[in-house]
Amino acid sequence: MTTVNPASPASPASRAGRAGRVNRTNWPLTIVLGLATLTVLVPLYVTLSMAFKTSTQSADGNAFSLPEPFNPASFAEAWELTRFPVSFAVSLAVAALAVVLTLLLSSLAAYAIARNWSHRFFRWSMIYLLVALFLPFPVVALPQIQLTALTSLDNPIGVGILHAMFQLSFSVLLYTAYLRSIPIELEESARIDGASTGQIFWRIILPLLGPMNATVGIFAFLASWNDFMMPSLIMSDPALQTLPVVQNIFQSQFGTNYNVAFASYLMAMAPTIIAYLFAQRWVISGVTQGAVKH
Amino acid sequence: MTAHATLSLPTAEEAGPPSRRPAGGRRVEPVYYLFLVPTLLVFTAFVVVPALIGVFYSLTDYVGFGRWSFLGLRNYAALFTDPRMLESYGFTLGFALVTVVVAQVIALALAVALSRRIRFATTLRTVFVIPMVVSGIVVAYVFNFLFSNSLPAIATAVGFGPLEESILGNPDLAWLSIVIVSAWQTIPGALLVYTAGLTSIPNELYEASALDGASPWRQFRSVTVPLIAGFILINTILGVKGYLGVYDVIVGLTGGGPGTATSSVAMTIFSGFTGGDYAYQMANATVFLIVTALISVAQIVATRGRAVKL
Numbered sequence: 001m002t003t004v005n006p007a008s009p010a011s012p013a014s015r016a017g018r019a020g021r022v023n024r025t026n027w028p029l030t031i032v033l034g035l036a037t038l039t040v041l042v043p044l045y046v047t048l049s050m051a052f053k054t055s056t057q058s059a060d061g062n063a064f065s066l067p068e069p070f071n072p073a074s075f076a077e078a079w080e081l082t083r084f085p086v087s088f089a090v091s092l093a094v095a096a097l098a099v100v101l102t103l104l105l106s107s108l109a110a111y112a113i114a115r116n117w118s119h120r121f122f123r124w125s126m127i128y129l130l131v132a133l134f135l136p137f138p139v140v141a142l143p144q145i146q147l148t149a150l151t152s153l154d155n156p157i158g159v160g161i162l163h164a165m166f167q168l169s170f171s172v173l174l175y176t177a178y179l180r181s182i183p184i185e186l187e188e189s190a191r192i193d194g195a196s197t198g199q200i201f202w203r204i205i206l207p208l209l210g211p212m213n214a215t216v217g218i219f220a221f222l223a224s225w226n227d228f229m230m231p232s233l234i235m236s237d238p239a240l241q242t243l244p245v246v247q248n249i250f251q252s253q254f255g256t257n258y259n260v261a262f263a264s265y266l267m268a269m270a271p272t273i274i275a276y277l278f279a280q281r282w283v284i285s286g287v288t289q290g291a292v293k294h
Numbered sequence: 295m296t297a298h299a300t301l302s303l304p305t306a307e308e309a310g311p312p313s314r315r316p317a318g319g320r321r322v323e324p325v326y327y328l329f330l331v332p333t334l335l336v337f338t339a340f341v342v343v344p345a346l347i348g349v350f351y352s353l354t355d356y357v358g359f360g361r362w363s364f365l366g367l368r369n370y371a372a373l374f375t376d377p378r379m380l381e382s383y384g385f386t387l388g389f390a391l392v393t394v395v396v397a398q399v400i401a402l403a404l405a406v407a408l409s410r411r412i413r414f415a416t417t418l419r420t421v422f423v424i425p426m427v428v429s430g431i432v433v434a435y436v437f438n439f440l441f442s443n444s445l446p447a448i449a450t451a452v453g454f455g456p457l458e459e460s461i462l463g464n465p466d467l468a469w470l471s472i473v474i475v476s477a478w479q480t481i482p483g484a485l486l487v488y489t490a491g492l493t494s495i496p497n498e499l500y501e502a503s504a505l506d507g508a509s510p511w512r513q514f515r516s517v518t519v520p521l522i523a524g525f526i527l528i529n530t531i532l533g534v535k536g537y538l539g540v541y542d543v544i545v546g547l548t549g550g551g552p553g554t555a556t557s558s559v560a561m562t563i564f565s566g567f568t569g570g571d572y573a574y575q576m577a578n579a580t581v582f583l584i585v586t587a588l589i590s591v592a593q594i595v596a597t598r599g600r601a602v603k604l
Binding site for chain 1: 322323325326327329330332333334336337340341342343344345347348351358404407408410411412413414418419420421422423424425426427428429430431432433435436437439440443444447478483486487489490491525528535538539541542545546559560563564566567572575576579580582583586587590
């Protein structure tokens, strides 16, 4: 099948290349892709090297030089200035709340919708929830700022809830699609054995949703952990701000201490990058799952 | 796949089991309402009610507190003649259009390239996906430094005049920095979706078309693109929606400047909270919602029926 078609000398390169029967590596393409990774690696390298420079060297205009001398002291300063433990903990709490709420609310809702699709109420509920898929946060931001202030939710809890709200549409969509592929016979036999719908959900459906839980959870976590807009607008107490938001102190007060700013950026970026590098197979398959599920 | 799931909802309704069952059809077990209704209530309280409040106030002269009276559609009328508004919509729409094209083309090219016979494919993909997991505002701060210090330094060293001044301070070029950083950050997600799409295409199709003498470009156009059209659609819709709401990256790069050259609609809306024109900005938000929804619907309609299902 893979013998070269004489009419088409270009065909070795033209096949999709997953068959692997002709194992000729396309080196030019590999090199081009390798060079393309510089667009990702250079900004990360600059962050890393700047973070370890002295403040004099960080202001010399050459961002690409190696730290000389090596100066890890910037991290202590950045740690203090951003109150790292506090902002890290707040970020984590907000993201955890967003993930738990998203998983719980959207899996339950999607289960109810998927199993009662023939009823108008459930069908329309789905469409109602999907509205937010096309609703950008800025549209509702001002009333939300007022409402959260009125209800004393202008804090990490309120931000966690709002993050979950903006994940709902997408998550319900993913869950419903996935649930349609789970054979209903499983549930029916459990029902004959006397299991209630609640038990069926907790014991059978939720475990079966495993891969989709990972997908929905990863999306919800990244969206919440990395967000700047919502916490910066909703939270009234600057002492309880999230990690991305506290980075703005370096834009004004510490104008030339680039090394401290970059040490802080590095501390803000590192947790997710490290987690991703360790769990990258999960993350990638989780996100891919979200794309292919039908 | 999400694209199909999104698009098939209304059709499933038409083609599915008869929607109005005769009286005495299967009754819904009450516990299902218990599963669904809490979600509907929270969603209504935190998303729908604020949206309705916003629309309501857009018809008044409310300033964010105190008394107000009805203005009718006067806020909307003022909106369409306000040069600041027209500028922010022009910027936001243009930015979204350029960025979605740039990001989708690069993401698709990378996905196709990564699916070829290359070495270190997993490592390369791992690196390309990193931007997905980092915070947009922090990335924007890093690029802010690169654009305002490193790029001019390099340009000066090689004597390239146009870039010797920071592009962030140039009203004609600042928007490019926002395109670059937004694309940088959103390419990985699109790349993974395209990778999933490419994996779903059976290899036989490529072998068959190669036997028919199709060039790689022809294969890409006639096999790959039609078969991943659904993936292109979902990426484009979600991409445009995200880009229209652009905020974090602008805050980190230009703060909307120089002047108001890179003020997105989102930034203008947020100014309503401090600027005293709350009701006016709610009219703006309502128009923005309609614009966003229309663009999404237009994308779905324009591509409907183009996707080939296997």
